[in-house]
Amino acid sequence: MKVGILKEPKDEARVAMLPEAVKTLISWGAEVCVETGAGQTAYADDDAYRSSGAEIKQRAEVLTESDMICGIQALPLEEISKMKPDAVLLGQMGALFNPELTKFLIEQKRTAFSMELVPRTTRAQSMDVLSSMATVLGYKATLLAANSLPRFFPMFMTAAGSITPARVLVIGAGVAGLQAIATAKRLGATVFAFDVRQAAKEEVLSIGAKFIDVAGATEDKAAGGYAVEQSAEFIQRQKDTIHEHAQKADIIITTAQIPGRKAPLLVEERTVHAMKAGSVIVDLAASSGGNCALTQPDQTIDINGVRIIGVGNLAAELPQDASKMYGKNYLNFLKLIIKDGAINLNFEDDIVLGTCVCHAGEAKNSRIAEMIKQ
CATH class of the missing domain: 3.40.50.720 (NAD(P)-binding Rossmann-like Domain)
Structure with a gap:
C-alpha cells in the first residue's frame, strides 16, 4: 500500500504529516510518497522526508500512484478524478458545508474520510483534529x-x-x-x-x-x-x-x-x-x-x-506544531483502517463509520446521508 502526502494550497502552511509521522507509518509496512516541497512551509524539507524513508515525487505522480491520499484541505474535483478508482481520500474537507464536493465523491463512488466528522467520544479523542486545531x-x-x-x-x-x-x-x-x-x-x-x-x-x-x-x-x-x-x-x-x-x-x-x-x-x-x-x-x-x-x-x-x-485559517500560522498535532491525529485514525500494511475498512467500528463521507457510492455518515437527501 502506498500513502501519498500532497502539498497544500498556497494559503495553507500546514502539512498532513511531518517526517516523524511518516517514519511511523512506514514502520507499519506502508510505502509513503510525498510531493516535493509539501512540508516546506512547515519547516520540513524534502531531505527530512527522504531520511524518514519516503519517496519525493511530483504532484501528478503522487495523485495517480497512491492507494491513499492524506491531506488537510479538500482537493479540487479534477484532481480527485486523477486518483486510482479504489484509492482512499482523507482530509478535513468540510463535507457538511461542501455539498458539491460530497455529491461528486458519492457519484464517483469514491471512498473518502473527512476528519472533522470524527465522533466526539472518549475513544476518538486522540484522532480529533478539531480539538487539536x-x-x-x-x-x-x-x-x-x-x-x-x-x-x-x-x-x-x-x-x-x-x-x-x-x-x-x-x-x-x-x-x-x-x-x-x-x-x-x-x-x-x-x-x-x-x-x-x-x-x-x-x-x-x-x-x-x-x-x-x-x-x-x-x-x-x-x-x-x-x-x-x-x-x-x-x-x-x-x-x-x-x-x-x-x-x-x-x-x-x-x-x-x-x-x-x-x-x-x-x-x-x-x-x-x-x-x-x-x-x-x-x-x-x-x-x-x-x-x-x-x-x-x-x-x-x-x-x-x-x-x-x-x-x-489561523491554525496555519503555527504550522510546525499544528502539523505535528494533525499528523498524530492521523496516525491514531489510520491504526483503525490499516492492517498489516494494507487498507482494511471495518464499518462496524463507530469511528470508521462516523468519519466516512462515502464508500462505493453510498453515504456512510448519517448527517451526510441526510444532507444529500435535501
Whole structure:
C-alpha cells in the first residue's frame, strides 16, 4: 500500500504529516510518497522526508500512484478524478458545508474520510483534529487580540501611575475557548467566559476565569460535548447578557459553533456600537457565519473604533506544531483502517463509520446521508 502526502494550497502552511509521522507509518509496512516541497512551509524539507524513508515525487505522480491520499484541505474535483478508482481520500474537507464536493465523491463512488466528522467520544479523542486545531486557534486568537489592543494586558504599577488589567470576554468554552482563557490569564488579563453548557462552568473556574451564567439553556448528552440550538427566549437573554458584559470588555473572543450549522449570532450590531473605542473582537466562527453580526470572513474591519477580526485559517500560522498535532491525529485514525500494511475498512467500528463521507457510492455518515437527501 502506498500513502501519498500532497502539498497544500498556497494559503495553507500546514502539512498532513511531518517526517516523524511518516517514519511511523512506514514502520507499519506502508510505502509513503510525498510531493516535493509539501512540508516546506512547515519547516520540513524534502531531505527530512527522504531520511524518514519516503519517496519525493511530483504532484501528478503522487495523485495517480497512491492507494491513499492524506491531506488537510479538500482537493479540487479534477484532481480527485486523477486518483486510482479504489484509492482512499482523507482530509478535513468540510463535507457538511461542501455539498458539491460530497455529491461528486458519492457519484464517483469514491471512498473518502473527512476528519472533522470524527465522533466526539472518549475513544476518538486522540484522532480529533478539531480539538487539536482548536487548541491552536484559542492560543493564536488571544495573541492576535493582544497585538491589536492599544493597551497592556496585565496590570502595571509604574511611577507614572497604575495600569489596570485588560478585561477579556470569551464566548464559548470548548477547547478553543479554554485555551483562549488560559492564554489571556497567562498574559495577565481579567477574564470572563460564557457557555451554554453548564459542564463548562467548572473548567472555566478551574483556570481562573469568571463564568457568566444565563439560566435556561438546553443541553443534549447525545451532542458529544458540543453546544446545541437554543430556544428563542434563551437566545435573547443570552444576547442581552453578552451586550451588558461587552460594554465593559476590552477584548471579545468568540468561539461558539454548532457542527453542520451556521454559527450562532451572539454579538449583535447594537453591542458592537456600545463597546469602547479601541476594543477588539476576534471571531473564530467567521468561516461558518460568525458569532458577531458585523464580522467579515478573512477581513479586519473598524466600526467606530472597534476592531473586528474575522479570522480565517489561523491554525496555519503555527504550522510546525499544528502539523505535528494533525499528523498524530492521523496516525491514531489510520491504526483503525490499516492492517498489516494494507487498507482494511471495518464499518462496524463507530469511528470508521462516523468519519466516512462515502464508500462505493453510498453515504456512510448519517448527517451526510441526510444532507444529500435535501
